[in-house]
Amino acid sequence: MAEKINLSRVEQVPPDARVYHYDELPERAKTHLPRLVDAEASEVFAPERVAEELEPYDLVKFTEYYRITVREDPLSTPQFS
Secondary structure, three states: OEEEEEEEEEOOOOOOOOEEEHHHOOHHHHHHHHHHHHOOOOEEEEEHHHHHHHOOOOEEEOOOEEEEEEEEOHHHOOOOO
16 A cells, blocks of 8 residues: 655644654655655655654754654545445
8 A cells, every 4th residue: 555655845843743853764765764754755655664764753854854644545545435
């Protein structure tokens, strides 16, 4: 299943924000974060396992500060009638 990952650069970090540094990420997240940044898209699809690795982080300091939001792809959710 694919997950939507929204990646947005943050100019100002709120004082109460939980900021994680790239080095603190699990290995799979470290592998995929640079690819997401290089994609130059605000919304990309990634495998569920990658999304699960990135989901717990509010802000990540990589080359800039990034806000990461993970959403399940609506096309992959069951349709109820």
